[in-house]
Each structure stands twice: as C-alpha cells, then as structure tokens.
Amino acid sequence: MADFDLVETDDVESPGDEWEEIDVADTEADRIARERDREFSEFRERIKDADQFKVEDSVFDDATYGALYKLVQDGYIQAFGGPLSTGKEANVYQALGGSAAMDIVEGETATDPEVAVKVYRINASDFRDMRGYLEGDPRFEGIGSDKSEVVKAWVRKEFANLSRARSAGVRVPTPVAVERNVMVMEFIGTETGRAKRLSEVEIENPQTAYEVIREYMRRLQDAGLVHGDFSEYNVVFHEGQLVVIDLGQAVTVHHPNSREFLERDCHNVASFFRRQGMDVADEDLLAFVTGENDEGEAD
Numbered sequence: 001m002a003d004f005d006l007v008e009t010d011d012v013e014s015p016g017d018e019w020e021e022i023d024v025a026d027t028e029a030d031r032i033a034r035e036r037d038r039e040f041s042e043f044r045e046r047i048k049d050a051d052q053f054k055v056e057d058s059v060f061d062d063a064t065y066g067a068l069y070k071l072v073q074d075g076y077i078q079a080f081g082g083p084l085s086t087g088k089e090a091n092v093y094q095a096l097g098g099s100a101a102m103d104i105v106e107g108e109t110a111t112d113p114e115v116a117v118k119v120y121r122i123n124a125s126d127f128r129d130m131r132g133y134l135e136g137d138p139r140f141e142g143i144g145s146d147k148s149e150v151v152k153a154w155v156r157k158e159f160a161n162l163s164r165a166r167s168a169g170v171r172v173p174t175p176v177a178v179e180r181n182v183m184v185m186e187f188i189g190t191e192t193g194r195a196k197r198l199s200e201v202e203i204e205n206p207q208t209a210y211e212v213i214r215e216y217m218r219r220l221q222d223a224g225l226v227h228g229d230f231s232e233y234n235v236v237f238h239e240g241q242l243v244v245i246d247l248g249q250a251v252t253v254h255h256p257n258s259r260e261f262l263e264r265d266c267h268n269v270a271s272f273f274r275r276q277g278m279d280v281a282d283e284d285l286l287a288f289v290t291g292e293n294d295e296g297e298a299d
C-alpha cells in the first residue's frame with residue numbers, strides 16, 4: 001500500500017440533526033410482490049434460479065424480489081453478478097448498474113458503472129439488535145416493532161448515513177438508491193474484484209493510514225455521526241484511498257449511546273494500529289476525534 005489521499009471536503013453542514021422523517025410505509029416493492037404480474041413472476045423465477053442467489057440463507061421473500069425488480073425497472077441495476085459477502089443480516093452482491101446509476105456514480109469511464117447491492121434479510125434473527133440503534137435516533141422516532149418496518153428504517157438510515165458522511169468529506173461508497181430492504185451503492189473495487197479490507201492487506205505505512213482514519217472519524221463526528229462499527233473490517237483500500245463502509249448502524253451524536261459507541265470505535269481502531277506497531281492510546285484518538293485537544297486553537 002502506498003500513500004493515502006484524503007478526499008476533499010464539501011462545506012461541512014451542521015451536525016446530523018436534520019430530524020428527517022423516514023417513511024417506512026408500504027413500498028412499491030410490497031405492491032409488486034402482492035400483485036405478482038407475469039413479468040415480475042418471470043423475473044423472480046429467473047433470479048431464484050441464478051447461481052449467485054442460491055447461497056445458503058438467502059431465500060428472499062417475495063417483497064425482496066419485488067424490490068430487486070423495482071430497482072431494475074428504475075434503471076439502477078442491469079444485471080446481477082456474484083455475491084461479495086454473506087453476513088449476519090445482509091448479503092452484498094456485485095451488479096452492473098443501469099443508466100440511472102450512471103448519473104450518480106462518477107466513474108472515470110463512460111461505461112456502465114459496477115454497483116454493490118446490499119440486501120437485508122427481513123428474517124435475520126439479529127433484527128432485534130437493530131432496534132437498539134434506531135431507538136434514540138431522532139430521525140427514527142415512531143418506528144414500530146414490525147420486523148419489516150425496522151429493516152426498512154435501517155436501510156434508509158444506512159443510505160442517509162452514507163450521504164451525510166460523503167458530504168462531510170469522508171470517502172464512502174456513493175449511495176445510489178434504496179428500495180425497501182435493498183440498497184444500491186457504488187462498487188468499490190476493480191475488474192479483479194472487491195477492494196480488500198484493511199484486515200486483509202499488509203499496511204506499509206500505518207502512520208499515514210492512521211492519520212487518514214482518525215481524520216475521517218473526526219469528520220464524521222463533526223457531521224454529527226458515530227460509525228458504531230469502525231474497525232479494520234469496515235475500511236477498504238482502493239486506488240490509494242481508504243474507503244469507510246458499513247454505516248448501517250451509525251447513529252447521530254444525539255443517540256443516548258453515541259458516546260459509548262464512539263469510545264468503542266476508538267478502542268477498535270487504536271488497537272488495530274497498536275497491532276501494526278504504533279503507539280496510539282484509545283484516549284488520544286478519542287480526544288482527537290472529539291476535538292477535546294483543540295482548546296484554545298482557532299476552529
């Protein structure tokens with residue numbers, strides 16, 4: 001790994017307290033699944049039979065196929081590729097983006113962009129844990145306990161978090177579209193595959209990597225967000241940049257547990273860099289991120 005370029009910041013907006021309302025009402029995907037016209041039914045059978053969807057545990061409900069169908073109809077997805085990851089709550093697939101995705105993902109070429117499609121499983125047993133992150137986040141007041149509503153809110157939160165992080169100058173996958181329990185985003189990787197996680201690469205210059213990550217943590221904090229699962233597993237290395245991923249669980253600084261999450265993030269990141277031979281204390285990172293060191297300095 002060589003050097004790491006920090007991405008430019010836009011003007012950082014006010015902290016993430018927009019109190020935006022998140023609509024978890026019946027989606028178009030639910031309607032499509034209910035009506036099951038012929039075209040949708042054919043789509044569903046084709047997708048069900050495709051090898052990449054035969055991964056264990058990825059038996060999707062009809063409304064999930066409805067969401068995938070809608071994303072194809074709307075021009076965000078053209079063709080599905082292989083799975084990038086099958087996680088506890090979500091599977092991530094590579095896909096070829098459609099014309100609507102091209103307008104959003106800025107590629108260097110004029111060809112259709114690759115996208116990553118994150119599909120949350122409504123029936124994942126961990127969905128209850130999601131509640132803890134949503135409760136206390138002012139953006140999600142009034143979310144019920146209905147499984148599919150919790151998951152829908154979760155996916156919308158991840159999308160909103162990515163947008164907010166991006167405008168705060170944190171390199172994240174550009175969010176492209178969200179439909180029910182499915183999110184489409186910029187694919188981070190090359191023809192040879194997805195970008196490697198920090199946990200999978202040998203870091204030549206841990207000091208520079210640390211400085212970039214700590215700056216991104218500070219920018220997130222300034223934008224009113226705490227990642228909540230910051231670690232070497234949720235940062236990937238791509239074309240000289242470090243890219244922060246997996247912002248589903250990120251909460252605003254108004255969340256009652258945000259401080260605890262931030263301290264945990266600092267601990268995870270600092271211990272990773274200690275294992276790289278660096279001398280970094282959790283407290284120093286925390287102080288940097290919160291700006292507690294900056295007293296007296298001009299802001």
Ligand SMILES: Nc1ncnc2c1ncn2[C@@H]1O[C@H](COP(=O)(O)OP(=O)(O)O)[C@@H](O)[C@H]1O
Nearest residue numbers: 084085087088092116173185186187188194246
């Ligand atoms: N936008 C993306 N581009 C390329 N690979 C991705 C992208 N998003 C996720 N991945 C891959 O999928 C894995 C799981 O995604 P992540 O968002 O971290 O979900 P999980 O909650 O399952 O950890 C990541 O570690 C990464 O390897």
Ligand SMILES: [Mg+2]
Nearest residue numbers: 233234245246
């Ligand atoms: Mg992850």
